[in-house]
Amino acid sequence: MMERMEWLAKHLLYEYDLFLHQIEERGKDTWRVDTNQGAFLLRRMYEHPVQLYFVASWLHYLYDRGIRSIIPFCVTKYGEPYVFVSGDRYALNLWIEEAEPIRSVPGWEARVLREVGRIHKVSQQAGERWRGYAPVSLEQVKRRWEDSINRMTVVAEAAGGAGRSMEFARTVRGSVEQISLFTDRAMRGLAEVAVKLEGKELARALCHGRLYRRNVIVGTGRKLYLTHFEHANFDVPIRDLAIFFRRYAPYYEWNIQKGQEWLAEYEAERPLTLEERQLLSCYLLFPERLMQLVWSHIRDSEEQREEHARRRTKTWQKHLRLLPKMHRFAFSVIQK
């Protein structure tokens, strides 16, 4: 397997006028390749070519405008951002050696948000130059939330059986009423925002779409690099902020002061409009983390459910406990 990859890498690198010295597998569909011109990251990509061109074009654009926290795709000598061979697409990036885990960098969240703010600002100013994945509309968000609520109801209703796998379902059933208060409020909030925004066009920018810790590398000198832009699209920047807050604010028990600090860092680059704040607040009202647990439970096999039941129940209880705090946090976003 590795022999074939080495052979393939040799021919792939030839398209960049690079000569392979060594190749090492670094995860699924990811290789570190050492060449005569240094180390590179070779990845097999699964996105549509149009999306890959979109991402590659944006990354080059941002890099040309001085944003150094992103790593553009290397371009082949024939001018392409990726190589399509034997039915697969491969992209090459400069290799950034991780100097230390991101968790050990104090205040990394604020730094990441500042970089994101910069990316949003520059791409917003540029306007939509390339077309990739479509933006997510409020109507789609509404439908997704409704689906999530329905799934939760299904899990709660199926909680009658015995066995450890039912432990989680029973916990869900026990909290459906409480959660419904929050989901109702979120749905109402979304409807209100939709009315307020009617006819108004919210600003759009390049959104990363997966703004997680694992997609940030700490290089030498604690320089941060945002990676894995393949799912990026031209959307309302709030999308990135909501994803980030949902994931990392719970670590600080939705501490309002912390949230304000993070937002301030973002806004140092790109201030939010009142409408954007309202939308962000609305997005944060919905208990997305709890719904994700329900969705994972549904997708799992019976054995997997049993295996994950305890951990999942614990996480559920933790986020359930945090719900009132999350709401206070969401409301604080509007009150600047």
Add this chain to the structure above:
Amino acid sequence: MKPHEEILRSHLEGYPFMIQEVKQAETGWYALTDRGKKRIIYCPDENLLRWSHRWREYLADQGVRQVERYLTTKQREHWISVSVGCYALSDYWEQDTTWFTHPFLQKEGYQVLGETLARIHECFESIEEVYRGRYRKKGILNETRLKNSYRHLHAAMKEMEKETMNATNKWLLYNLFRVAERVKKAEALYRASGVENDQTPLSFAYFPLSSLVYWEEAWYITGLHNPVLVPRHEDTLSILEQIHETGGKEGVRVFLSAYAGRRSMPIRERNYLLALLSYPLPVFSRLENISVFVEEKERMGIDFQLQIRREHLLQCVLETQELCGEASG
């Protein structure tokens, strides 16, 4: 520095690498750069270069990366246009003939050739824009040639009638009658192919087998720049002849079935290929250039032999049922 080198060097400034030296070799001009040795291609006709670029990029888009392509300039252009034509740079592989006789590679090579040629033909399927530049030629078969063939045959036969009918002359006369039959057959197939109505897309007049090279355990297509373009399948014919010479009937079958596996040949195209194979070109190549037939009697014998080889190829094409896919039914 010689003026040629200086001109070339100035044209190549638009490329994203350092040109260290520009030099001429037997096979053309080359640039030594900080990213290796590159071939310099000069094409006086931009439309021809565009035609060439198109099939190369088509192959690459299909995932067939091992093909000589035109490198991009800093402005992401694939060539530089100047008043006298265009210049392009490419990576290249030295033409290779060693695999022709290699016991394992030979068959695989024929297969790759079959698939590649089918893909190249496929590339121009949906393109309506037709190249009409000066590198377009009429092709082996055309109205004038067919008419002239009968005239040449008639003259040769008349000369033969005046000769004493010994065994050799009888054999020659017999073969001339066979040649006439073949021309008739070729003419009928030619008319059925629609080539005379300009309906067949263009392709290479000649496709050297050595354009396929085996490099680092992979097959690469190299060269094929500035080709003469003729109605499609003269390239197929040229490959078939070359394969037949090195790989025999079996090689021809491998090539044809690889071609058919990728692209089903329309009946009209098959007719043209059969017309090309039926037409006794080796015989007429000589007949068209001699004034007194009887003086060339001995050499004509060799030409008849060459035509017999074509008959074998013709047989192979006829036997390859799958060539036209279901349409051949």
